[in-house]
Amino acid sequence: MSKIRTAFFCQNCGYESAKWNGKCPSCGEWNTFVEERVQKDIPQKQQDWKNNDISPARTHKIINLAEVVTREEERILTPDNELNRVLGGGIVAGSLVLVGGEPGIGKSTLFLQNALQLKHIKTLYISGEESEQQIKMRADRIQNSNEQFYLLTETSTQTIFQEIKKLQPQLVIVDSIQTLQSPFIESAPGSVSQIRETTAELQRFAKESNIPVFLIGHITKDGSIAGPKVLEHMVDTVLQFEGDQHYAYRILRTIKNRFGSTAELGIYEMTGTGLRQVTNPSEILISQREDLLSGVAIAATMEGMRPLLVEVQALVTQSVYGTPQRTATGFDLRRLQLLLAVLEKRGGFHFGVKDVFLNIAGGIRVEDPAIDLAVLCALLSSYEDNAIPPKVCFSGEVGLSGEIRAVNRIEQRIAEAEKLGFEKIFISRYNKKGIDFSKFHIEVIAVGRVEEVYQRLF
Numbered sequence: 001m002s003k004i005r006t007a008f009f010c011q012n013c014g015y016e017s018a019k020w021n022g023k024c025p026s027c028g029e030w031n032t033f034v035e036e037r038v039q040k041d042i043p044q045k046q047q048d049w050k051n052n053d054i055s056p057a058r059t060h061k062i063i064n065l066a067e068v069v070t071r072e073e074e075r076i077l078t079p080d081n082e083l084n085r086v087l088g089g090g091i092v093a094g095s096l097v098l099v100g101g102e103p104g105i106g107k108s109t110l111f112l113q114n115a116l117q118l119k120h121i122k123t124l125y126i127s128g129e130e131s132e133q134q135i136k137m138r139a140d141r142i143q144n145s146n147e148q149f150y151l152l153t154e155t156s157t158q159t160i161f162q163e164i165k166k167l168q169p170q171l172v173i174v175d176s177i178q179t180l181q182s183p184f185i186e187s188a189p190g191s192v193s194q195i196r197e198t199t200a201e202l203q204r205f206a207k208e209s210n211i212p213v214f215l216i217g218h219i220t221k222d223g224s225i226a227g228p229k230v231l232e233h234m235v236d237t238v239l240q241f242e243g244d245q246h247y248a249y250r251i252l253r254t255i256k257n258r259f260g261s262t263a264e265l266g267i268y269e270m271t272g273t274g275l276r277q278v279t280n281p282s283e284i285l286i287s288q289r290e291d292l293l294s295g296v297a298i299a300a301t302m303e304g305m306r307p308l309l310v311e312v313q314a315l316v317t318q319s320v321y322g323t324p325q326r327t328a329t330g331f332d333l334r335r336l337q338l339l340l341a342v343l344e345k346r347g348g349f350h351f352g353v354k355d356v357f358l359n360i361a362g363g364i365r366v367e368d369p370a371i372d373l374a375v376l377c378a379l380l381s382s383y384e385d386n387a388i389p390p391k392v393c394f395s396g397e398v399g400l401s402g403e404i405r406a407v408n409r410i411e412q413r414i415a416e417a418e419k420l421g422f423e424k425i426f427i428s429r430y431n432k433k434g435i436d437f438s439k440f441h442i443e444v445i446a447v448g449r450v451e452e453v454y455q456r457l458f
């Protein structure tokens with residue numbers, strides 16, 4: 001007779017408690033406790049994927065670190081360079097990768113597309129969300145086919161492991177973790193205990209079989225991957241697929257990576273026939289126009305390790321209401337207010353009576369402080385109604401006293417600006433030390449203060 005035990009789980013952070021709580025003692029959220037049935041008396045051994053005998057069991061014993069042989073991680077290189085980069089140089093054997101993203105952003109498309117391109121890798125795509133027909137239709141849309149691509153529409157982990165044993169794939173993709181169900185846990189798919197259990201089963205599977213597994217996961221309204229935070233600790237790599245539904249651009253970001261840097265980024269464009277890698281993102285973020293407009297400045301920023309040139313647009317108008325309005329899209333509003341205060345105090349400009357609207361073109365959000373100088377110049381340009389000369393860009397942080405501060409990776413930024421045909425770049429005077437600028441053809445103008453930039457520009 002199996003004994004059924006129930007427990008309460010916080011649906012936000014996964015905290016487990018024997019009784020119901022109004023407020024989660026772990027994450028502080030209210031009303032998040034749900035009772036879930038947890039069946040406990042099945043021996044661990046029986047739950048294991050190894051019941052299905054995919055590989056011989058490994059026994060573990062204490063070993064001296066010096067005895068461990070250093071092995072180059074085996075990696076599968078996909079034809080998708082953006083994905084390779086974000087993973088730290090390809091898919092590591094035996095790794096468990098969680099990919100989060102809002103519904104409809106293109107997660108299924110991205111992984112179906114990649115699996116179809118991996119012609120020499122036997123891939124199993126497990127879908128608990130869509131029928132075979134729907135997946136076939138999407139594959140047709142992407143216009144790709146692959147003889148090594150196998151499909152399984154199933155949600156029970158036990159059946160999945162049995163099928164895996166038969167097929168012996170080299171790569172497994174699960175779409176999505178919220179649909180999986182372990183027969184050893186009674187609660188509904190998508191509940192905290194189910195997600196935790198199924199992920200744990202897949203983790204054991206990946207580690208012991210050395211087969212990489214991708215888990216696709218949904219994101220909740222507040223942007224975290226639905227399910228407990230513990231999920232992120234259990235996997236090796238967490239990727240986030242994000243973008244604005246209204247724009248075609250999608251960014252694949254590394255949140256956590258045991259096998260590489262977390263500063264990596266991949267950029268895609270959603271087209272009618274799947275996702276296209278964007279190898280030169282700067283080109284799409286800067287609008288190509290003939291006539292010069294006031295209020296537009298180009299910033300040489302970095303997104304992770306990649307230089308990215310973005311267009312900053314400002315509109316400064318006479319305020320008609322008592323309180324002047326300030327709005328910022330893609331840029332921190334408080335930072336905008338700070339820059340306006342700097343201009344007011346250090347430059348003597350009267351932004352206090354103006355409405356100010358700021359927008360970063362392309363629907364992206366920039367956190368890099370090096371964008372400050374471009375924001376400031378866009379504001380000044382709109383204030384003066386005087387366009388910034390063409391082929392000029394900016395890279396510098398602005399301090400509270402109006403000084404232009406140095407930013408990191410300045411050479412990479414300058415090189416990117418030069419590559420895109422810019423003729424002048426304004427940087428901080430403090431960035432000049434120890435860098436040989438003679439190798440650049442672009443004119444590098446080093447400035448120390450806001451006033452200097454103004455004099456040089458207008």
Ligand code: TYD
Nearest residue numbers: 103104105106107108109141271272273274
């Ligand atoms: P999907 O991969 O289903 O998103 P997710 O798995 O993250 O929920 O794709 C979502 C959107 O992408 C859908 O609205 C249709 C669009 N799309 C295209 O624009 N072009 C294409 O080639 C494909 C396959 C999808």
Ligand code: MG
Nearest residue numbers: 107108129175
């Ligand atoms: Mg999907």
